[in-house]
Each structure stands twice: as structure tokens, then as C-alpha cells.
Amino acid sequence: MVAMLDTNVKKRARQQRAIRAAAPVLARAGGEGRGLEAAVIAEARDPLLEAQLLAETSVTGSLAALQRNLQHAGSCLDELFSFSAAPNGLNALDVDLSHLFSSFQDLYSDPANLPLRRDIVRCAQEIAGRINRASARLDCLRNDLNAAIQKDVGRVNQNLDDVAVLNQQILEARISGGKAGLLAEQRAQGLETLSGCININATPRADGGVNVSIGGVAMVCGPRTPDFLATYPDQNEDLRLQAQNVGARIEAAGGSIAGKIKARDGALAGLRRGLNNLAAQLISRFNSIYRNGRDLHGGTGQDFFAGNDGTDLGVDSAVAGDPSRLQTGGAADVKGCDAAPALEWFRQTCAQTVSHPGGALGEISEDLSSSQAVAQMLANERTSTHGASIGGELTCLQNYEQACAVSAKMEATLRKMSPVQ
Numbered sequence: 001m002v003a004m005l006d007t008n009v010k011k012r013a014r015q016q017r018a019i020r021a022a023a024p025v026l027a028r029a030g031g032e033g034r035g036l037e038a039a040v041i042a043e044a045r046d047p048l049l050e051a052q053l054l055a056e057t058s059v060t061g062s063l064a065a066l067q068r069n070l071q072h073a074g075s076c077l078d079e080l081f082s083f084s085a086a087p088n089g090l091n092a093l094d095v096d097l098s099h100l101f102s103s104f105q106d107l108y109s110d111p112a113n114l115p116l117r118r119d120i121v122r123c124a125q126e127i128a129g130r131i132n133r134a135s136a137r138l139d140c141l142r143n144d145l146n147a148a149i150q151k152d153v154g155r156v157n158q159n160l161d162d163v164a165v166l167n168q169q170i171l172e173a174r175i176s177g178g179k180a181g182l183l184a185e186q187r188a189q190g191l192e193t194l195s196g197c198i199n200i201n202a203t204p205r206a207d208g209g210v211n212v213s214i215g216g217v218a219m220v221c222g223p224r225t226p227d228f229l230a231t232y233p234d235q236n237e238d239l240r241l242q243a244q245n246v247g248a249r250i251e252a253a254g255g256s257i258a259g260k261i262k263a264r265d266g267a268l269a270g271l272r273r274g275l276n277n278l279a280a281q282l283i284s285r286f287n288s289i290y291r292n293g294r295d296l297h298g299g300t301g302q303d304f305f306a307g308n309d310g311t312d313l314g315v316d317s318a319v320a321g322d323p324s325r326l327q328t329g330g331a332a333d334v335k336g337c338d339a340a341p342a343l344e345w346f347r348q349t350c351a352q353t354v355s356h357p358g359g360a361l362g363e364i365s366e367d368l369s370s371s372q373a374v375a376q377m378l379a380n381e382r383t384s385t386h387g388a389s390i391g392g393e394l395t396c397l398q399n400y401e402q403a404c405a406v407s408a409k410m411e412a413t414l415r416k417m418s419p420v421q
Contacts, residue, residue, distance in 0.1 A: 047204055049378065049381060050188070050202070051202070052378055053192070053375065053378040053379060054191060054192065054195040054200065054202060055195070055199070055254070056371060056374050056375040056378055057192050057195040057196050057375055058195045058196065058198070058199040058200070058253075058254025058255045058258075059254055059371045059375075060196070060368065060371045060372055060375050061195070061196035061197065061254065061255040061256045061258075061259065062254050062255055062256065062258045062259035062262070063259060063364055063367050063368040063371055064256065064259065064368060065255075065256040065257075065258075065259025065260050065263065066259035066260075066262055066263050066364055067259075067364045067365060067368055069141070069145060069259070069260060069263035069264075069268070070263055070267050070364065072141055073138065073141060073263070073267055073268050073271055075137075076134055076137035076138050076140075076141055076271075077134055077271070079130055079133055079134060080093055080130045080131060080133075080134040093127065093130060096123060096126055096127050096130070097127070097346060099123050100120065100123045100124060100127065103116060103119055103120045103123060104120065104328070107120060107326075107328050108328055111296065111328050112296065114323060114324065117323035117324065117326045118323045120323075120326060121315055121319060121320055121323050121326065124304070124305070124315050125314070125315050125320065128305070128307075128313045128314045128315060131275065131278075131279050131310045131313050132310065132311065132312070132313060132314075134275060134310070135272070135275055135276065135279075135309075135310035135311050136311070138268060138271055138272045138275065139272070139311075141268060142238075142264055142268055142269075142272070145260050145261075145263065145264040145268070146237075146238060146239045146264070148260055149231065149239050149257055149260050149261065150231055150239060152197050152198075152255075152256055152257045152260070153229045153230065153231055153241070153257070155197055156194060156197050156198055156214075156229050156257075157228045157229055159190055159193055159194040159197070160194070160212060160219050160220055160225055160228060160229075161225055162190050163187055163190050163191065163194070163210065163212055163220050164220050164222070164223050164224060164225045165223070166183055166184075166186055166187040166190065167187070167205075167208075167209035167210065167220070167222050167223045168209075168222075168223035169183050170183045170184060170187070170208045170209060171207050171208060171209060171222075171223065174207070174208050180208060184208075187210065191210070191212070194212070195254070195255060196255055196256060197255045197256050197257055198214060198229070198252050198254065198255035198256075198257045198258065199214070199252065199253045199254030199255055199258070200212055200213070200214055200219075201213045201214075205222060207222065209222045209223070214229060214243075214250060215241075215243075215248070215250035215251060215252075216248075217243040217246060217248050217250065219243075226245065227243045227244055227245045227246060228243075228244040228245070229241060229242075229243070229244065229250070230242050230243065230244035238264060238265070241257070275309075275310045276309035276310045276311065277309070278310070278346075279307070279309045279310035279313045280308060280309045280310075282305065282313070282346050283305040283306075283307060283308070283313065285345060285346075286304060286305055286346075287303045287304060287305055290302075290303065290304040290327055291303065291327070292327075293327030293328045294327055294328070295324060295325045295326060295327045295328075296324040296325070297324065297325065299325060299327070300327060302316065302318065302319070302325070302327060303316050304316055304319060304326075304327070
């Protein structure tokens with residue numbers, strides 16, 4: 001009986017065997033029973049180890065999605081900011097701001113210089129264009145994340161359906177003595193894929209199946225799927241999760257869906273909000289100073305920047321169409337528009353308001369590496385003999401011993417019986 005455990009053979013050590021009646025053979029007196037035989041039905045995996053692996057897979061999936069989308073968010077700012085090891089961390093926009101600052105200084109001394117006026121308008125338009133494009137890319141990434149979340153939900157529902165089908169096939173294999181172990185392996189891989197998308201709770205069933213719940217809502221009960229995952233838009237048109245049938249709201253605590261939601265609602269939302277606030281303050285602060293200047297026609301009180309935030313920031317159309325209307329020192333006895341305070345404020349606060357996600361990326365990358373290492377360790381443990389459910393194996397051995405004892409007793413009884421004449 002001990003040889004049946006055979007813990008030196010990894011595959012066999014992770015299998016449970018069921019006892020069934022062997023097929024009879026024909027004899028002169030009719031069918032003659034051959035006693036009992038063992039049939040492999042499933043892998044005897046440690047439930048605690050399986051739960052730990054699924055949980056860690058969810059953590060890894062979440063961190064990987066968060067890391068990937070923070071990198072995408074940083075890429076959205078590449079045209080706006082060229083990051084370096086400099087104290088303020090900015091290069092590209094800083095160059096444009098410095099040029100605009102010096103051009104206004106020069107224009108203050110030479111207000112009738114039309115080429116310089118055109119250069120100021122062009123430089124301001126370039127700054128506004130950088131901010132516009134960065135804002136559009138961040139908005140596009142937000143839309144892409146919502147689309148990716150919807151796609152992941154569809155993948156989750158397909159995996160839930162696959163697990164239910166495998167539950168049914170395993171049940172049938174247990175009855176017929178088929179290769180339920182291979183089906184269980186497929187189901188285990190499906191559960192890992194599922195947990196990579198969203199955190200799940202998988203509970204073994206007595207019939208060899210598993211029940212799967214998400215956020216406390218039963219999604220798989222043996223061969224049935226009483227519910228599925230669905231999305232709904234919140235007040236900002238961002239997708240949230242709920243159970244399709246019962247309508248219960250679900251918070252993703254792990255998996256790629258959780259990582260994408262965290263990236264969308266955290267770093268990405270902060271970047272979008274910061275960029276728009278920065279642009280709005282630039283418009284307000286700069287215009288409040290600019291209105292004090294005069295153009296070459298003596299006009300005053302106009303705005304230089306137009307728009308409300310980063311999505312529509314631009315140069316006022318009147319100035320863009322006629323640089324002579326750019327307000328600065330229009331006469332020797334009139335103090336010109338001193339743009340230095342607004343531009344210097346923008347230079348100092350830009351890096352603080354719209355922070356690059358590089359620091360967060362470093363921490364997330366470290367956490368991801370640690371999570372991947374833990375998941376690999378658990379996967380290795382599962383494939384080893386230590387990953388077997390020893391308690392389950394011992395229970396099976398007891399069943400084998402009882403069955404063999406009954407079979408031996410029956411055979412001894414039959415030998416004592418007189419042959420039929």
C-alpha cells in the first residue's frame with residue numbers, strides 16, 4: 001500500500017485515485033468478477049498552496065498592469081517634458097519658457113520690432129500646442145484604459161464559463177473513470193488566468209469541482225454560472241464593476257483590472273487634473289499682468305492666452321492674427337507688460353504640479369519583481385512533491401486498504417464455496 005503513494009514520482013504524488021469495480025471476465029459459469037481497481041481521477045493539490053498562488057497571481061497581474069500604464073502616462077508627457085537629472089527635472093518646456101521670457105524682455109526695449117513680436121506669438125503657440133497634445137494623449141489613454149477594462153471583463157466571463165464546463169467534464173470523468181487529472185490541470189490553469197485578471201475566491205467541491213466567487217458574488221457553482229461580471233459608467237463616464245444579474249457593485253482588489261482602474265483613477269487622473277489646473281492658472285496669471293500693457297495702436301486690457309485649461313489653451317486669435325496687437329510698452333512714458341512674474345511662476349510650479357510618474361514607477365517595479373518571485377516560488381512548490389495534499393493522499397490510502405481488505409475477504413469466501421455442478 002505504501003508503494004502506491006510513491007512520493008519520489010512527482011506526478012503520481014499529486015494525484016488521487018478512486019476505487020471502482022474492475023470489468024468482469026467471461027467464464028464457464030458466466031461473468032466472473034475481478035475485484036476492484038484504482039483509477040486516477042484528479043491531482044491532490046494542497047488547497048492552501050493553491051489559494052496562495054491564486055492570490056499572488058492577482059497581485060502580480062495588478063502590479064504589471066499598473067506599471068505598464070504608468071509608463072504609458074509618462075510617454076504622454078514626453079513631448080511636453082524632457083526629464084533629466086536637473087534640479088527641476090525639466091528641459092524641453094523650460095527651453096520654450098526661457099525663450100518666451102527673453103523675447104518679452106527684448107520687446108520691452110524694442111516694442112516696434114515686428115519680427116520679434118511674431119517670434120513671441122510663435123513660441124507661445126508652441127507652448128500651448130505642447131500642453132494641448134499632452135492633454136489629448138492623457139485623455140486618449142483614459143479612454144484606452146476603459147476599453148481595456150471592458151475587454152478584460154469579457155475575458156473573465158469566458159474563463160468563468162470555461163471553469164463551469166470543466167467542472168462538468170471532471171464530474172463525468174470521475175463517474176466513468178476517465179482522465180479527470182488532465183481536466184483538473186486545465187481548470188487550474190484557467191483559474192490562474194482568471195486570477196490574473198481579477199481577484200477570485202475558488203472553493204473546492206466534494207464532487208471534484210470548484211465554486212468561484214468575485215467580490216462575494218457567486219459566479220461559478222459546479223457546472224453552473226449563476227452570474228457574470230459586468231461594467232457600468234460612473235458620473236465621470238469611467239467604467240466600474242458590478243455583478244451582471246444581482247447588480248451588486250464589485251471592487252476589484254487584484255488582477256489586471258484592478259491595476260488599470262488604479263492607474264486610471266490615480267496617477268493618470270492626477271496628471272490630467274494637474275495639467276489642466278496648470279494651464280488654467282497660466283491663462284489667469286499671465287493675462288492679469290498682460291492686460292496692463294499696450295499694443296502698437298495704443299490698445300490695452302486685452303488677453304494674450306485664450307481657453308480654459310490644457311484642452312483648449314491657445315494664443316488669443318486677435319494677437320495671433322496681428323502681432324502688432326501684442327501688448328507691451330507702446331510708448332516711452334507707458335510701463336510695458338512685464339511678463340516675468342507669470343513666466344517665472346510657471347517655470348517653478350510646472351514640475352511640481354505635473355509630476356512625472358517615474359518615482360512611483362520605481363516602487364511599483366520593485367513590488368512587481370518581488371511578487372513575480374513569490375508567484376514563481378509557489379508555482380515551483382506546487383509542482384514538487386511538497387505541493388501534494390498529504391492529508392488527501394492518506395485518506396486515499398485508507399480507502400485503498402479497506403477496499404483491498406474487502407476484496408481479499410470476498411475472494412477467500414468464494415474459494416471456500418463449492419463449485420456449481
